[in-house]
Amino acid sequence: xxxxxxxxxxxxxxxxxxxxxxxxxxxxxxxxxxxxxxxxxxxxxxxxxxxxxxxxxxxxxxxxxxxxxxxxxxxxxxxxxxxxxxxxxxxxxxxxxxxxxxxxxxxxxxxxxxxxxxxxxxxxxxxxxxxxxxxxxxxxxxxxxxxxxxxxxxxxxxxxxxxxxxxxxxxxxxxxxxxxxxxxxxxxxxxxxxxxxxxxxxxxxxxxxxxxxxxxxxxxxxxxxxxxxxxxxxxxxxxxxxxxxxxxxxxxxxxxxxxxxxxxxxxxxxxxxxxxxxxxxxxxxxxxxxxx
Amino acid sequence: xxxxxxxxxxxxxxxxxxxxxxxxxxxxxxxxxxxxxxxxxxxxxxxxxxxxxxxxxxxxxxxxxxxxxxxxxxxxxxx
Numbered sequence: 001x002x003x004x005x006x007x008x009x010x011x012x013x014x015x016x017x018x019x020x021x022x023x024x025x026x027x028x029x030x031x032x033x034x035x036x037x038x039x040x041x042x043x044x045x046x047x048x049x050x051x052x053x054x055x056x057x058x059x060x061x062x063x064x065x066x067x068x069x070x071x072x073x074x075x076x077x078x079x080x081x082x083x084x085x086x087x088x089x090x091x092x093x094x095x096x097x098x099x100x101x102x103x104x105x106x107x108x109x110x111x112x113x114x115x116x117x118x119x120x121x122x123x124x125x126x127x128x129x130x131x132x133x134x135x136x137x138x139x140x141x142x143x144x145x146x147x148x149x150x151x152x153x154x155x156x157x158x159x160x161x162x163x164x165x166x167x168x169x170x171x172x173x174x175x176x177x178x179x180x181x182x183x184x185x186x187x188x189x190x191x192x193x194x195x196x197x198x199x200x201x202x203x204x205x206x207x208x209x210x211x212x213x214x215x216x217x218x219x220x221x222x223x224x225x226x227x228x229x230x231x232x233x234x235x236x237x238x239x240x241x242x243x244x245x246x247x248x249x250x251x252x253x254x255x256x257x258x259x260x261x262x263x264x265x266x267x268x269x270x271x272x273x274x275x276x277x278x279x280x281x282x283x284x285x286x287x288x289x290x291x292x
Numbered sequence: 293x294x295x296x297x298x299x300x301x302x303x304x305x306x307x308x309x310x311x312x313x314x315x316x317x318x319x320x321x322x323x324x325x326x327x328x329x330x331x332x333x334x335x336x337x338x339x340x341x342x343x344x345x346x347x348x349x350x351x352x353x354x355x356x357x358x359x360x361x362x363x364x365x366x367x368x369x370x371x
Contacts, residue, residue: 005328021323021362028324180322181339218321218363 006034006057013046016207016214018177018221019119020046020054025180026088026117027057029187034086035060035074039067039100041092042126043119065099067091068107071114086115086191093120093134097160108167108197115190116199118160121206129209133158136229137280138273139261141209146264151273156280164199165235171198173234177205178221182243186234203230211260220258227255228281231288240291249285252278309347312369313354319365326357326366333357 006027011020019042027034035058038044044061047054062070071089078085091100096118107114123141124130131141135153146152165172171190175183183202190198205221207214224230225244229252232244253274256262265273313333317340326334326341330353333344348354351368358366 009329016362018362021325024328025324178321180324215364 006030006032006036006055007047008054008056010052011046011054012049013042014206014208014214016217017042017046018204018217019043019121021180022119022177022183022202022204023047023090025184026187029184030057030086030088030115030191032057033084034058034088035071035078037062037067037071037074037087037089039089039091039095040064041090041095041119042121043090043092045126064095066103067095067100068114068116069103071116072107072110072112075112075114087113089114089116091116091118092124093118093122094124094132096120097133097158101163104164105167108164108169108199111196113193113195114197115187116197117187118199118201119204120201121204121209123206123209125206125209134160137277138265138270140211140264141261146270151270152261152264161199161201161235168238169199169235170196170237171234172201173199174201174203174230174232176203176221176225176230176232178218178225179232179244182232189234189236209261211263212258216258220255223250223255223258226250227252228285229255231285233288240288242288242292249281252281309349310370311348311351311354312371313343313346313348314367314369315341315343316365316367319363321363323362325360325362329360330354330357 005024007024013020037060060070067089071087075087096104120134123132123135129141130143131153134157135141137153137156138151139153140146144153161172161174171193173186175186186200190200205217207217212220225232228245228249233240233242256265264270320340322339324336327336333354334341334357335344354368358368
């Protein structure tokens with residue numbers, strides 16, 4: 001691959017996985033002068049299998065919970081050495097929303113200059129699709145199986161973007177793999193912040209865990225944004241700005257029926273769940289519009 | 293239609309460059325996979341990618357670029 005790439009070929013990810021596309025585009029914006037701190041996640045498994053590596057930039061892999069704490073340390077070390085560079089911490093949804101939340105909160109409170117990127121694939125995919133707090137309502141996972149007395153996952157997704165924004169973080173944004181120019185622009189804005197942290201939440205559809213055809217990854221990522229299941233917005237110095245979807249949203253059925261993990265919702269006894277999801281999406285959309 | 297010699301003359305390009313590269317620009321999301329894998333023939337032009345040559349003698353890395361495209365908007369035709 002090209003010299004300007006921070007991420008090289010040979011990663012062992014599944015067919016149809018969008019994570020490496022996201023990483024390559026993020027590193028294209030960040031440039032060679034970057035330190036990547038990676039929590040345990042799918043990305044770490046696929047990109048750094050001993051003795052090979054896909055990374056063309058400095059790379060540290062820590063434990064599951066402390067990616068942001070290590071990134072804090074790297075920032076301070078760079079400062080002491082008198083060097084300049086971008087520090088990017090990358091973690092999955094488990095490493096951000098569940099296990100890494102306390103370290104992330106600490107980093108945001110101290111206000112170290114790091115860019116934290118959460119690659120959200122909605123469950124613990126590399127250990128066998130267990131539910132996490134990012135799993136959407138009604139989804140199938142191995143630890144939330146649907147059946148006679150269950151509808152799948154019974155809790156709503158944790159509003160991590162608002163939790164981070166509540167720390168008075170100057171730049172918080174959501175992005176999607178279906179809209180690469182938008183993602184690149186947001187990373188650029190996040191890295192421009194001087195001596196302040198920033199946070200980007202990227203949604204990455206997982207063909208294995210969401211049960212869809214690997215060729216449909218980008219299509220599903222785009223559909224999630226078009227139906228309003230994933231709203232693209234940014235909170236820049238406390239000001240909320242919705243980037244997509246502009247105009248009329250599609251009904252959520254169109255998004256739900258593309259994936260095997262929501263297949264049980266289309267049985268006659270579960271029809272009311274889809275209505276519940278649609279109401280939730282509408283409420284969320286209206287709430288964001290009010291805060292704009 | 294034409295005799296052998298003229299046919300060669302009028303359709304020379306076909307014989308010399310038998311592979312045609314077609315890009316569906318509307319489907320392209322601008323991820324840059326093709327430009328990263330095959331910089332000889334693919335460049336990023338703003339938000340979308342663009343082939344430098346649309347007709348080539350040998351496929352070369354264009355095949356890999358087409359395989360790597362996440363939205364399958366690159367097609368290679370043999371004429």
